[in-house]
Amino acid sequence: MGLNQNLALEFTLLSLLIFLMASGCDQQKQVWQKEWQCEVYPPEHLLTNDAQTGAQLRYITTHPGKDVNLYFDLNCWTADQSLLVFYSDRSGRQELFGYLPQSGEIVRLQPDDQSPAYNATVDYQSQDLYVVRDNCAYQWHVEIHLSAQTSQPSEVRIRERKITAAPDSTTFFMGFTESADGRYLSAGLNHTGSEQQDIIALDIESGDMRVLYSGSKISHVQFSKYNPNLLRFSHSPQRMWYIDLREAQIARPLHQQEPGELVTHEDWWIDDQMTFCGGYREEESHVKLIDIHSGLTRIIGAGSWWPEKTPRELSQVNWWHASGARDGRWVAADNWHGHIAIIDARTSHLRLLTKNHRPYGNVGVEHPHVGWAPDSKSVEFTSHALGNANVCIAYLPKEWDDPFINTYQP
Incomplete structure (x- = not known):
């Protein structure tokens, strides 16, 4: 055998080895331990318009049970907007359900024989969900086959992969959030019998955990949706903190909070900014933006305050949760x-989209927790306008694309 033939054979064998290794890696990534078919229920949605603003509303649930959207800083839509995920107690326990906007059908995402999943978030770039069940992190892949006939239900199947279990003597807390590059999930770990809490970055593919910060009284952990190196969390007594993953175990305070100042419900937005709500007087709360690099803070949506106020009056014109659209044009x-x-x-320019979705004064009633669809054309939230907790979608009017409508004309 000549030299050229030997080289060709070696090249062929090397190519085959590389192919087999790559195939093995792909198979390792797609090891699904369980699969099930979901129950699919007929549409129950209600399409209407806000009586005062005229905005188009879609109540995706009208069941007498309690239906709530995911927390406002979590993602509840699949990348192609074929499924919106929410929590419902209509089965007798709180568990995850989904809404198929193309058909209006409701999907029960878990079978009866599973313990309920929680801490859920939806992958920004795929049809996958990440959940906690029995103190283990799981990846779900959702396959949707819409029925061509309204008399037949659509088919929804889920494949499940266990990512990892929480370490011994710890439990997961806080909802998962996904890093901007899709590599990690953020999670919190409570240590049994201790006040210690860890913020971890959980490698979705391998299940490896990396401790980013240890402390106590930690909440509202969230990866940036736009910068894979940034994560924020809430602490005490200073509310807002962030971590750069390139600097392990270093947490920096953000926005020096004055005594008596309200700072609450922050959320990552474009250009390494965060939205949050707050003010300096009782019941005063503006929508604000802060740049984490310069520390510059500005009001983007003003609340109101006057001395003859009542709490009910002030709470009508001040704000509690805020989140930015992914296209960078809007804040809800x-x-x-x-x-x-x-x-x-x-x-x-601040405009009311829809009103009166929560009874004032009842602290036990869910807040709207308004969040955005991936296409930045609608928001989802929990509404009590029908008498109980339902999930509602409100659509932005197309004419709002022109920033100069309804302006003063001399």
Whole structure:
């Protein structure tokens, strides 16, 4: 055998080895331990318009049970917006359900013989969910086959892969959030019998955990949706902190909080900014933006305050949760009365989208927790306008694309 033939054979064998190794890696990534078919229920949604603003509303649930969207800083839509995930107790326990917007059908995402999953978030780039069940982290892959006939239900199947279990003597807390590059999930770990809490980055593929910060009284852990190196969390007595993953175990305070100042419900936005709500007087709460590099803070959606106020009056025109659209153009805000406002980031023009989705004064009633669809054309939130907790979608009017509508004309 000549030299060229030997080289060709060696090259062929090397190529085959590389192919087999790559195939093995791909198979390792796609090891699904369980699979099940989901129960699919007929549509129950209600399409209507807000009586005061005219905004188009879609109540995706109208069941007498309690249906709530995921927390406002978590993602509840699949990347192609074929499924919106929410929690419901309609089965007799709180568990994960889904809504198929193309058909209107409701999907029960778990079978009866499974313990309920929680701490859920939906992958920004795929049809996958990440959940905790029995103190283990799981990846679910959702396959949807819409029925061509309205008389036949659509088919939804889930494949499940166990990512890892929480370490001994620890439990997961806080909802998962996904890093911008899709590599990690953020999670919190409570240590049994101790006040110690860890913030970890959980490698989705391998299940390896990396401790980013250890402390106590930690909450609201969230990866940036735009920068894979950034994570924020809430602490005490200073509310807002962030971590750069390139600097392990270093947490930096953000926005020096003054005594008596309200700072609450922050959320990552574009250009390494965060939205949050807060103010300096009782019941005062503006929607604000902070740049984490410069520390510059500005009001983008003003609340109101006057001395002859009552708490009920002030809470109608101040804000409690805020989140930014992924296209960088809009910020949504909600308040104690269930008013949903949309702020145009180009002009800071604040408009009411829909109103009265929460009974004021009942601290046990869920807040709207308004969040965004991936296409930045609608928001989802929990509404009590029908008498109980339902999930509602409100659509931004197309004419709002022009920032100069309804402006003063001399």
